Amino acid sequence: MPDFLIENHADLRLRNTLALPARAAHLARIDSLDTVQQLAASRRYRDLPRFILGGGSNLVLTGDFDGLMLLSAIPGRELAGEDADACYIRAGAGESWHDFVMWTLAQGWPGLENLALIPGTVGAAPIQNIGAYGLEVAERFHSLTAFDFNSGELVEFSAADCRFGYRDSAFKQEGWYRNGRFLITSVTFRLPKQWQARTRYADVARELEAQKISTPKASDVAAAVIAIRQRKLPDPAQLPNAGSFFQNPVVDVALAAHLIAQHPTLPQYPQADGRIKLAAGWLIEQSGWKGRQIGAAGMYEKQALVLVNHGGATGADVRALARAVQSDVSNRFGVILVPEPIYLPE
Numbered sequence: 001m002p003d004f005l006i007e008n009h010a011d012l013r014l015r016n017t018l019a020l021p022a023r024a025a026h027l028a029r030i031d032s033l034d035t036v037q038q039l040a041a042s043r044r045y046r047d048l049p050r051f052i053l054g055g056g057s058n059l060v061l062t063g064d065f066d067g068l069m070l071l072s073a074i075p076g077r078e079l080a081g082e083d084a085d086a087c088y089i090r091a092g093a094g095e096s097w098h099d100f101v102m103w104t105l106a107q108g109w110p111g112l113e114n115l116a117l118i119p120g121t122v123g124a125a126p127i128q129n130i131g132a133y134g135l136e137v138a139e140r141f142h143s144l145t146a147f148d149f150n151s152g153e154l155v156e157f158s159a160a161d162c163r164f165g166y167r168d169s170a171f172k173q174e175g176w177y178r179n180g181r182f183l184i185t186s187v188t189f190r191l192p193k194q195w196q197a198r199t200r201y202a203d204v205a206r207e208l209e210a211q212k213i214s215t216p217k218a219s220d221v222a223a224a225v226i227a228i229r230q231r232k233l234p235d236p237a238q239l240p241n242a243g244s245f246f247q248n249p250v251v252d253v254a255l256a257a258h259l260i261a262q263h264p265t266l267p268q269y270p271q272a273d274g275r276i277k278l279a280a281g282w283l284i285e286q287s288g289w290k291g292r293q294i295g296a297a298g299m300y301e302k303q304a305l306v307l308v309n310h311g312g313a314t315g316a317d318v319r320a321l322a323r324a325v326q327s328d329v330s331n332r333f334g335v336i337l338v339p340e341p342i343y344l345p346e
C-alpha cells in the first residue's frame with residue numbers, strides 16, 4: 001500500500017497568497033523523502049506534469065493545473081555542524097521561512113534577521129534567492145538536497161551549483177522550477193560566528209534610529225524589518241498579494257544616465273557589474289498606477305510594486321493589469337518590467 005494520499009480536483013484558492021481561483025487535478029502532500037520516492041515510482045502519477053508548491057506566495061494561477069501538484073511539507077530544523085567560523089543549520093523544505101528565521105534567532109544563531117517575515121517556505125527561498133533589506137539568502141546559503149525525478153536520486157547542490165543571481169537561480173534558469181524536475185527536501189545555511197548587524201538599508205537605519213537603538217542585536221534588526229514590512233506590505237491574509245510583483249529592472253549606465261537627467265528623483269542602486277538597478281515601484285507610481293485597479297486587481301496604494309487582489313480577481317485579471325502596467329512603464333521610461341512570480345499553467 002502506498003503511504004501517500006492524493007486529493008483529486010484540489011482547490012488551490014487557499015494555497016496561493018493572491019487567492020486566485022484554480023484547481024489541481026491531483027495534489028499530494030510530501031512530508032518525507034519516502035513519500036516522494038513512492039510517488040516517483042507510481043505508474044499512475046510518475047509521468048504527469050508536475051509542480052512543486054510551497055507557500056504559493058510567488059505564483060499567479062491562470063487556470064486549473066492538469067497534473068500532479070506536490071505540496072512541500074517536509075519538516076525539521078537542526079544544527080547540522082559547526083566549525084571555528086560558522087554554524088551550519090539545516091531545515092526541512094516545508095518549514096515556514098519566517099518561523100525558521102525566528103527559531104534561529106531564539107537559538108542564538110544570528111544571520112537571517114533581515115529576511116524576517118518573508119512569506120513562503122524554506123525550500124522556496126533558494127529558488128528565487130529571496131532578499132530584503134540589504135541581504136539575499138545566497139549570502140547565507142551553504143547547500144541543499146533535492147530529489148531528482150529524472151534519475152530517482154537525491155542530489156546535493158552547492159552554492160555554485162545554484163548559480164544565484166538577483167531573484168534568480170539555476171532552478172529558474174534551467175526551467176526546473178516550472179517543470180518540477182527537482183523537489184527540494186532540505187536546505188543548509190551557513191551562519192558566520194563573526195556576526196555584524198546589517199543596517200545599511202535606509203529604511204532599517206531609520207527605523208533603528210527612531211527606536212534610539214545604536215548597537216542593534218539581531219533581534220532588534222528583525223523587529224525593525226518586521227515593523228517596516230508590516231507598514232509597507234499588505235498581509236496576504238487580509239489583502240491577498242504576492243509581494244513585489246515585478247523585479248527591479250537592472251539597466252545599463254547609458255539608459256540610467258538618460259533617465260536621471262530627465263527624472264532627478266529616480267532612485268538608483270549601482271550593481272557590482274557596473275549596471276544600475278532602478279526602483280520598479282517608483283516607475284509604476286510615476287506612471288500613475290499606484291492605488292489604481294483593473295477590475296478587482298490593483299496596484300497597492302502604499303507600495304506600487306505590490307499587486308493586490310481586492311476580492312474576486314482571477315488570474316486573467318492579474319495578467320491584464322500586469323500587462324497594462326508594463327506597457328505604460330515601457331512607453332514612458334523605455335524600461336521593460338519582468339514579473340517576479342511565475343504564471344501557471346502559463
Ligand code: EPU
Pocket residue numbers: 131132133134203232242243244245246247248267279280281282283285290302303304305340
Ligand atoms: N518607491 C516609490 N513608490 C512606490 C514604491 C517604492 O517611489 O510606490 C520607491 C521608494 O521610495 C524607494 C524605492 O522605490 O526609494 C525602493 O522601494 P522599497 O524600499 O520599498 O523596495 P522595493 O525596491 O520596492 C525591494 C524588494 C522587496 C524587499 C524590499 C526591501 C524587489 C523586486 N523587491 O522592494 O522584496 O522587501 O526591496 O529590501 O527586489 C519581494 O521580492 O517580493 C519583496 C517584497
